[in-house]
Amino acid sequence: MPGQERSASRGYDIIGDIHGCAHTLVRLLDQMGYRKVNGVYEHPRRQAIFIGDIIDRGPRIREALHLVRDMVEHGSARMVMGNHEYNALGYCTRARPGSGKTFLREHNARHDRLIRETLEQFEHYPHEWNEFLEWFYTIPLFIDEPDFRAVHACWDSDLITKFKENQGGACIDDEFLHASAAIESFAGQVMDTLLRGTDLRLPPGVKITGKD
Ligand SMILES: [Mn+2]
Numbered sequence: 001m002p003g004q005e006r007s008a009s010r011g012y013d014i015i016g017d018i019h020g021c022a023h024t025l026v027r028l029l030d031q032m033g034y035r036k037v038n039g040v041y042e043h044p045r046r047q048a049i050f051i052g053d054i055i056d057r058g059p060r061i062r063e064a065l066h067l068v069r070d071m072v073e074h075g076s077a078r079m080v081m082g083n084h085e086y087n088a089l090g091y092c093t094r095a096r097p098g099s100g101k102t103f104l105r106e107h108n109a110r111h112d113r114l115i116r117e118t119l120e121q122f123e124h125y126p127h128e129w130n131e132f133l134e135w136f137y138t139i140p141l142f143i144d145e146p147d148f149r150a151v152h153a154c155w156d157s158d159l160i161t162k163f164k165e166n167q168g169g170a171c172i173d174d175e176f177l178h179a180s181a182a183i184e185s186f187a188g189q190v191m192d193t194l195l196r197g198t199d200l201r202l203p204p205g206v207k208i209t210g211k212d
Helices: 002-009 022-031 061-074 083-092 109-121 126-136 157-167 174-180 186-196
Strands: 011-015 035-037 040-042 046-050 077-079 142-144 149-151
Touching: 022 061, 040 061, 046 061, 061 077, 061 109, 061 126, 083 109, 083 126, 083 174, 083 186, 157 186, 174 186
Parallel strands: 011 046, 046 077
Antiparallel strands: 035 040, 142 149
16 A cells, blocks of 8 residues: 555644644745645655644635645545534535434534634635535545554544444545534534544633633
């Protein structure tokens, strides 16, 4: 298998949440010795592993998505899904009739705000945005190699083993996306745990207030 041959001789650069900061990403890749060859960043020996959350918040979401997808398609990078890509799929996918919802992820003030920059920056490129949504389905939730593992938030061995058995791989499909809208379902637990993480109780008397 070429992928495994590569993994044995190759080093990896793990790159976290880009959140639309394409310029910063370009600077980072330059500093790490990646070069643009025929329009796509690559490294002579190394492979970038993007651990999700390319979209939302930043000023150059579209550019960041193009850069990363080009690298993944070229084989100079791999990627696992972040909660923001998953949220975008839910936000943009209509719920089935009779489910009592219009979209899988409710269009409320908080959800609208989280995805606002992404939708604004794709306002004049709706076809491209749909292509990226289709591409999100091809992004695995986790990478499980003999020499390393990657996941966006939390590696839960039991959930991952069961997911592989059920799905026959590391990717979700439309059916799984719909099922995951119910947080208490198996699909809901997989997406919540692997992509959003697990909860820890704070020590007595300690309080943290999020900006939401
Ligand atoms: Mn995240």
